[in-house]
Amino acid sequence: MHVFYVLVLLYVAAFLLIPFGRLIWDAIAALASPVPLPEGLWSRLYRLTRNSLMLASLATALSLAIATPLAVLATKVRLPSQGLFYALLALPLVTPPFMSGFATILLLGRRGILTQGLGALGVPEFSIYGLPGLLITHVMHFVPYAFLLINAGLRSVPRHLEEAATTLGSGFWAVMARIVLPYVQPHVLAGAMLVFLASFGDVGSALLVGGDFRVLPAEIYTSFVSITSDSRVPVIYGAFVILFAMGVLLLVRRLMLRAQIRAQFRTTTASYEEPGLRWVALVVCLGVGMVLFLPYVAIFIASIGTAWHTSLLPAGWTVGHFLRVLRDPAPILTSLRLVAVAIPLTVVISIGVVMMVRDWGRIGTALDYVSQLPFAIPGVVLGFGLAKAYSGVKLAGVEFAAGGAILVTAYTIRRLAYTSRVITAGVERIDPRLEEASLSLGASRLRTFGRVVLPQLRYVLAAAALITLVKVITELSATLMVLPPGWVTMSVFIFQWAYEGFIGPAAAMSMLLLLIVVVGTALASLLQRERA
Amino acid sequence: MRASDVELKGEVAIPADPPPGCDFHPRRNALSFGWQRATVVLTTGVEAMRYRCAVALGVFLVVGTLAGSGLSGPADPLLERELVVYSSIFKDGADLIQAEFKKAYPDVRVSWLNPGGTEAILKRLEAEAAAPRADIMHSGSSLEYQVAKTMRLLQPTPISLEAPAFLRFGGVTLPLGDREGYFYVTMMQWIGLGVNTARLRELNLPIPTSYEDLTKPIYQGLIVVPLPQKSSTAYTTVMAAYHAFGKDRIWGFWDRLDRNIKIYTDSSSLIYTLVRRGEVAILIGGNRSVWRDKADGAPMEFIFPKEGAYPFDNSVGMVRGAPHPYVAQRFIEFHFSRELQAALPDIHWVPVRRDVRTKRPDLSLDVLERQIPRMILPDDRLIHSAEVRAEIFRKFDEYVRRR
Numbered sequence: 001m002h003v004f005y006v007l008v009l010l011y012v013a014a015f016l017l018i019p020f021g022r023l024i025w026d027a028i029a030a031l032a033s034p035v036p037l038p039e040g041l042w043s044r045l046y047r048l049t050r051n052s053l054m055l056a057s058l059a060t061a062l063s064l065a066i067a068t069p070l071a072v073l074a075t076k077v078r079l080p081s082q083g084l085f086y087a088l089l090a091l092p093l094v095t096p097p098f099m100s101g102f103a104t105i106l107l108l109g110r111r112g113i114l115t116q117g118l119g120a121l122g123v124p125e126f127s128i129y130g131l132p133g134l135l136i137t138h139v140m141h142f143v144p145y146a147f148l149l150i151n152a153g154l155r156s157v158p159r160h161l162e163e164a165a166t167t168l169g170s171g172f173w174a175v176m177a178r179i180v181l182p183y184v185q186p187h188v189l190a191g192a193m194l195v196f197l198a199s200f201g202d203v204g205s206a207l208l209v210g211g212d213f214r215v216l217p218a219e220i221y222t223s224f225v226s227i228t229s230d231s232r233v234p235v236i237y238g239a240f241v242i243l244f245a246m247g248v249l250l251l252v253r254r255l256m257l258r259a260q261i262r263a264q265f266r267t268t269t270a271s272y273e274e275p276g277l278r279w280v281a282l283v284v285c286l287g288v289g290m291v292l293f294l295p296y297v298a299i300f301i302a303s304i305g306t307a308w309h310t311s312l313l314p315a316g317w318t319v320g321h322f323l324r325v326l327r328d329p330a331p332i333l334t335s336l337r338l339v340a341v342a343i344p345l346t347v348v349i350s351i352g353v354v355m356m357v358r359d360w361g362r363i364g365t366a367l368d369y370v371s372q373l374p375f376a377i378p379g380v381v382l383g384f385g386l387a388k389a390y391s392g393v394k395l396a397g398v399e400f401a402a403g404g405a406i407l408v409t410a411y412t413i414r415r416l417a418y419t420s421r422v423i424t425a426g427v428e429r430i431d432p433r434l435e436e437a438s439l440s441l442g443a444s445r446l447r448t449f450g451r452v453v454l455p456q457l458r459y460v461l462a463a464a465a466l467i468t469l470v471k472v473i474t475e476l477s478a479t480l481m482v483l484p485p486g487w488v489t490m491s492v493f494i495f496q497w498a499y500e501g502f503i504g505p506a507a508a509m510s511m512l513l514l515l516i517v518v519v520g521t522a523l524a525s526l527l528q529r530e531r532a
Numbered sequence: 533m534r535a536s537d538v539e540l541k542g543e544v545a546i547p548a549d550p551p552p553g554c555d556f557h558p559r560r561n562a563l564s565f566g567w568q569r570a571t572v573v574l575t576t577g578v579e580a581m582r583y584r585c586a587v588a589l590g591v592f593l594v595v596g597t598l599a600g601s602g603l604s605g606p607a608d609p610l611l612e613r614e615l616v617v618y619s620s621i622f623k624d625g626a627d628l629i630q631a632e633f634k635k636a637y638p639d640v641r642v643s644w645l646n647p648g649g650t651e652a653i654l655k656r657l658e659a660e661a662a663a664p665r666a667d668i669m670h671s672g673s674s675l676e677y678q679v680a681k682t683m684r685l686l687q688p689t690p691i692s693l694e695a696p697a698f699l700r701f702g703g704v705t706l707p708l709g710d711r712e713g714y715f716y717v718t719m720m721q722w723i724g725l726g727v728n729t730a731r732l733r734e735l736n737l738p739i740p741t742s743y744e745d746l747t748k749p750i751y752q753g754l755i756v757v758p759l760p761q762k763s764s765t766a767y768t769t770v771m772a773a774y775h776a777f778g779k780d781r782i783w784g785f786w787d788r789l790d791r792n793i794k795i796y797t798d799s800s801s802l803i804y805t806l807v808r809r810g811e812v813a814i815l816i817g818g819n820r821s822v823w824r825d826k827a828d829g830a831p832m833e834f835i836f837p838k839e840g841a842y843p844f845d846n847s848v849g850m851v852r853g854a855p856h857p858y859v860a861q862r863f864i865e866f867h868f869s870r871e872l873q874a875a876l877p878d879i880h881w882v883p884v885r886r887d888v889r890t891k892r893p894d895l896s897l898d899v900l901e902r903q904i905p906r907m908i909l910p911d912d913r914l915i916h917s918a919e920v921r922a923e924i925f926r927k928f929d930e931y932v933r934r935r
Contacts, residue, residue, distance in 0.1 A: 040929055047933075110810045129795060129811060208802075210547075211795045212935050222762050222798045224654035227679075228925065229761065307829035310730055310810055315829060391659055403664050485616040485665055486643035498647060500622050501805035501825075 001445045008352030012416075015409045019385030020242050020373070024390070028115045029086040043235060044219075050246075052200055052216040059138035059199040060192050065445055066139070067146035068188060070288055072176050073281035074147075075154040075480045078271050081286065086103035088289035089144045091296055094517040095307060096474035096491055098204025099510050100141040102498045103295030104133055105209060111310050112299060129211030136197045137209060140292060153187025155269050162270040172272050194293040197245075200240055201378030203496055216241060217378040221480060223382055235388075238381045245376035251378065253369065259342065269392035283434065296514070303363065318473070320506035326466050331493040332512065336517060338489065339472050342411040347461055349412060350420040354427050354448070375417030382414055383481025398421045410478040415471045419464045425462025425497030427453075466524045470517055488518075539689035573711045600808030615642045615859045619652045619670035621846070622801065622821065628879050632872050633863065640859050649799065650676045650764040657685040657851060666852040669715075672777035674707075675771075675915055677715035685851040688713040689861055696884055701897060706843055708884055715849035718867040718874045719881040720897070722841040722904065725770035726804065726822035730831035731813040740814065740839035743776055754813040755793045758800040758883035759924050761933065765844075769816050770924055771915060772842030775908045779920075783927060792930050808832060812927045818844050823880040823895075841907035846881065 031039070074085060083437050092100065096201045107114045108128045119125070128136065165175045179187070206218035215246065223229040303321055305314025325332075354370045356364035374382055390400045400406055430453060438448040455460075476491045485494060490513045497506035606883045619626060626644050633642060647656050649670030657669060657680065669680060680686050686709075697714050699706045709716035724747070727739055735754075740746055746755055758766035777785045794812050797803055804821040806812045808830045815822075822834040848867055866872055873883040875894035886897050893899060916919055 039926070040933065043933070105809070127794075127811065207798065211797075212932075214798075214932075218798070221648075225648040225655055226762050227651045227654040227658065228767075228921075307807055309828075309830040311823075387659075392662055399663055401667075402663075480648070481646065483645065485618070485645040488645070497623055499799065499805075500801045500809060501821075502623055505623070532714070 001355070001359070001449060004352055005356050008349050008356065009363075009367060011349060012353070012367060012413075014301070015386065016373065016413050016416075017368060019382070020377075021390040021512070022389045023235060023279055023381070023385045024239045024242060024524070026235045028197075030235055033232075037236075041233065041236070044238065045216075048214055048216045048237070049220050049240075050129075051213060055138070055213075055215060056196045056200040058131075058135055059142060060196045062135065063140045063142045063146045063195045064188065064192055066288065067143050067150055067191065068181070070285065071147050071150040071154055072180070073277075074285050075151050075269060076172075076176070076180075076272055078273060079281055079285060081282070082141070085285045085289045088421065089147060089291045090515075090521075092141045092144045092292060093148075093509070094521070095141075095296075096204060096476050096494075097137065097141045097198070097202045097448060098208060098260075098476060098491075098495055098498075099299065100207040100214070100295055101133070101205030101432045102138045102494075102503070103298045104128060104140070104205075104504065106298035108133070108136060113301075113312060117150060117311050121148050127156075127211075129209055130213040133209035133211070134205060134213060134215075136451055137205045138202065140295060141205075142195040142286070143292065145194050146492045148189050149191035149194060150391055153485060154183030156386045157183050157270070158521060159268050159270040167329075170339075172274065172277055172459075187211040189230060190252075190280045193248075197248065197252075197376050201380075201477070204479070208498065217477065219401050220378075221380045221477070222382060224481065226446070234384060238384050240372075241381050242377055245373065249369070249372055253259050253372065255391055267281075276512045280512065291412035299507045299510050302503045305504065308503065318504075321504035322512075324505050325508045325512065326492075327445045331488050331490045331509070332516075334404075334487055335473050335490040335513075336516075338407055338411065338487075341404075342408050342415075342472045343465050343468045345408060346415055346419050346472075347464050350416055351457075351461075353416065353420045354423045355453075357424075358427070359445075374414045379410075379414055379475065379477030379479075380481055383410055383478035386410055386413075386478075387482050404484070404487055406482045406484065407479060407487060407489075410482055411472045411475055414475065414478050415468050418471055419468050422464040422467055423457065423460055426457050426464075430456050462524055463529065466521060468519050473513065473517060534642075537540075539837045541929055560914055580648070596845055605848065606611055610925060611637050613641065613648050613854055613859070614669065615863055616639055616666045617642055617644050617668040617670050618647065618656060618862070619644055619667040619668070620646055620650045620653060620849075621671035622824075622879075625671070625823065625881070628875060629867075633866055635864060636869070636871070637859070637862065642863075647764075649801075649851050652686070652763065654683070654756045656674040658683060659746070661685060661852070664851050664855065666851045667854035667856045668863055669849050669851055671846055671848070672764055673768050674717055674845050674847045675768060676856040677710070678847055678916065680849065685852055686714045687854070689850040691716070691861065691868070693861050693865045695716045695868045696886075699884060699897070701843075702901055703906055704907050704909040706845070706909070708845070709847065710849075715847045716864060716867070717845040717847050717884055719883060720844045721818040721844045721882060722836065722847070723769055723816070723818055724841050725835040726807055726815040726817055726819075727833050727835060728810050728813050728831055729809050729833050731810040735813070737813075739833065739835065741835060743773055743785065743816075744839070745791075746792060746814065746816075747785065749792075751795045751814065753792065755789070756795045756797060756806050756812040756815050757793055757805055758802045758803055758817070758866065759796045762798045763800040765818065767921075767924070768842070768844055770928075772844075772908065774914060774920070774924070775842060775911065776837070776839035778915075785930075786927070791846060793931075796928070796932055798935075820880045827880065836904045836906075838905065840906040841904045842908045843910065878899050 003386065056343065074082065105128070106112055107117065110125065110127065115125075126132070161183070162175050166177050170178070201217055203217045205219055206215045206220070210218060216237060220234045220241070223234040223237070240346075287356045302308060304319065305318050306318050307315040308314040353364075357368045358364065360367075381415055386406060387401060390406065393400050402460055434452050435448055438452045439445070443451065474491055475489075476495055479489055479492055480495070490509055494509045494513065497503075497509070540605070567643070613669065616659070630642055630644070633640070637782075645666070647653060647704070650799065653669055653672070654676060657666065659663070669677070669686065677686065690713055696708050699708050699717075707717075720813075725740055727744075729739065731754075732739060737750055740751065745751075759770065760767040760770045762908075776781050797806070800817065801821075803815040803817050805824060807815045808825045819834040822832050826832040826834075847862050850860045850864060866887065870885075870888055873885045873888040874890045876883045877890045877895035880895065882895050882897060882900060883890065884897075890896060
């Protein structure tokens with residue numbers, strides 16, 4: 001086991017610590033250099049940080065304002081179409097945020113479907129480009145993230161507390177406000193942090209609908225790819241983001257710890273059956289679900305529509321966009337190849353990180369903290385760090401950054417935080433006495449791990465693999481920074497075509513990406529059901 | 533002999549150059565086949581993973597990723613039937629060139645990569661200069677190719693087909709590429725105004741006919757322009773206005789124009805999407821995309837401004853130390869072939885060969901020469917002046933900061 005741990009440690013050090021450390025070091029060197037820094041660098045950094053924080057804060061506040069009552073109603077009131085509601089809510093979870101940005105243009109652009117509908121109702125014209133468009137995109141996309149965390153918290157509230165309050169005469173909303181919400185406060189905060197970080201790190205939507213409202217990750221990307229920009233600018237901005245994220249991560253970990261403590265109480269969930277309440281819950285949940293579903297309707301229409309410029313719907317219908325996408329399936333095959341390698345690698349490394357926390361004390365805890373950094377650091381910074389640290393470096397005679405290996409590495413590191421959290425949850429449920437029994441009977445640690453721990457983790461590993469699939473196949477920001485020739489992925493295809501205004505092929509590829517994720521999810525759940 | 537060849541010899545002891553005229557090198561292909569097989573073995577192994585062997589496979593994968601990072605390498609740089617093209621051309625252009633080239637060279641697999649525009653291509657080529665991955669720098673104005681040549685990122689490529697060296701058009705003579713063969717101009721467009729006629733009609737506004745018209749208060753909040761700090765196309769756009777107004781009047785003009793500009797985009801491609809969808813009514817950019825959108829049914833028109841239309845050429849060149857120089861040379865030559873030049877108007881580019889008949893005579897140099905009221909001759913001293921470049925960036929930093 002120790003050899004395995006050392007390999008995991010080396011992997012994380014090589015592809016996470018070295019790239020980030022190199023960026024910070026280069027930033028210090030740039031600041032210490034006698035060559036004057038570009039004029040207005042600090043004022044620009046201030047403005048970009050302010051914009052990014054404003055966007056992330058507003059997106060978080062609005063997402064929580066929607067997700068909290070939504071989660072309360074969906075969890076505490078028995079709904080007839082709960083399955084449909086959860087399915088609608090799951091769509092943003094399995095698609096990249098820039099797809100929502102793309103859909104925002106189709107829905108709420110000046111010629112968008114909704115805009116034209118609102119115009120017919122007398123609503124004056126508005127422009128979505130800038131903060132409003134980004135905010136709409138992020139809220140539509142990130143509400144389910146907050147919802148799921150709050151939902152998990154609400155399910156852990158001891159039933160008897162609510163029953164006692166109800167017996168003493170409190171109504172539904174009073175119980176929620178005074179008993180339930182204070183109880184799930186850590187989950188709400190964790191949800192807030194998740195939305196905040198996701199919004200803060202998003203690049204694709206910012207480039208599509210950001211307009212003149214510039215944010216830090218997008219600026220790092222555009223400075224990195226431009227020959228006219230001072231090459232020290234993205235380095236300094238990148239290092240700043242890393243240090244900022246490290247601080248945020250400390251806060252996140254504290255919140256997560258609090259959330260986990262509460263989640264350990266096992267209880268059944270109290271549910272309320274007042275008829276009026278059921279109607280309210282039904283209308284609100286399905287209403288929000290349908291609104292969150294709208295972007296996908298717009299993308300579907302675009303995928304089968306011909307010219308769609310100023311009319312409410314496309315001028316005609318075609319399967320040509322799908323044929324175009326399938327005629328050259330290289331991006332699809334590339335994504336599948338990358339996923340096939342990245343999923344097991346991410347899961348294996350995550351297992352190593354999680355087990356080291358148990359077996360290697362402080363080193364394990366430190367590694368756990370480090371492995372969570374990519375959760376808080378935007379993908380562009382990770383990609384930038386990898387590109388800088390490994391440009392021109394040859395391994396086994398072949399340039400590391402010239403092939404798919406750099407993409408697999410970027411995905412593994414970037415999604416480590418998600419996968420390791422899922423596996424941690426599974427490992428914590430394993431009774432340590434089983435391992436102790438195995439060890440006391442003379443089995444080695446490796447054998448105990450293989451025969452006792454892993455079999456108990458099989459379903460958790462399937463879930464971790466599924467999350468990795470979704471997060472890897474939809475990854476864009478790190479990919480844009482390190483993309484080698486011949487490795488255009490589905491996400492990159494969608495982004496580049498949408499960016500150039502070819503919405504048909506971009507939408508068709510989006511639908512195929514969605515299909516792959518949905519099929520993957522369905523297969524995983526089928527497999528689990530069969531085994532159960 | 534190139535630097536990359538020396539490295540190759542040292543590591544795998546394979547002769548650096550194939551026999552003259554030979555595209556296929558058996559030892560090189562055998563080597564790359566070995567890597568491909570390793571990829572298949574690894575992928576199959578991953579797919580067949582069971583939880584009981586997760587640890588062993590994990591170790592294998594970690595070591596495999598570290599040691600064999602190239603096993604899933606790019607289009608194999610050792611193959612002569614591969615071509616890596618860094619191009620900022622729009623997707624419809626890449627599709628057309630790819631399809632036409634495939635007809636002529638069915639065995640060559642072309643990998644296209646747009647790292648984010650011509651600026652990004654230059655940055656990539658600079659970063660990869662020691663071990664180039666790309667064979668071709670494709671698309672973007674000759675201005676950027678001159679920069680690439682100065683940075684020693686390109687290599688001269690003699691081509692067998694007769695590529696026109698000059699273009700006499702509208703009373704001016706434009707060089708079509710580099711005298712020493714570092715790059716060639718393959719197609720043309722012009723900088724002017726793109727307007728969404730439906731949007732202007734809705735607002736009851738006239739179609740502007742000159743740059744000066746754009747400064748009128750009636751167009752406030754209706755104009756989109758890309759930022760020159762982020763895009764070479766945008767830089768060419770500003771250069772067009774710089775030439776039209778001259779050093780003394782340019783900033784007075786742009787200060788007035790700035791009041792009417794709604795968005796400065798980081799990307800030059802986004803401006804066409806914004807105007808086509810009516811988000812903004814007017815753009816300053818190239819005619820190619822406007823004509824493409826118009827042909828696609830969008831209510832778009834391109835206006836050659838009264839002050840003069842600025843030529844915006846599109847070039848191609850071979851990357852210094854290109855891994856596949858033979859195919860790269862043919863790819864460049866192919867751009868001047870009758871087939872491709874005749875097909876360019878299909879994607880609304882204007883071919884540089886006057887002797888080629890196309891299905892779209894309206895997009896020929898002869899017809900356009902009669903349509904364009906005034907041509908601007910680019911001034912090399914202005915275009916390549918570091919002071920002018922710094923001045924433009926400083927002014928646009930100010931414009932962005934004010935917002």
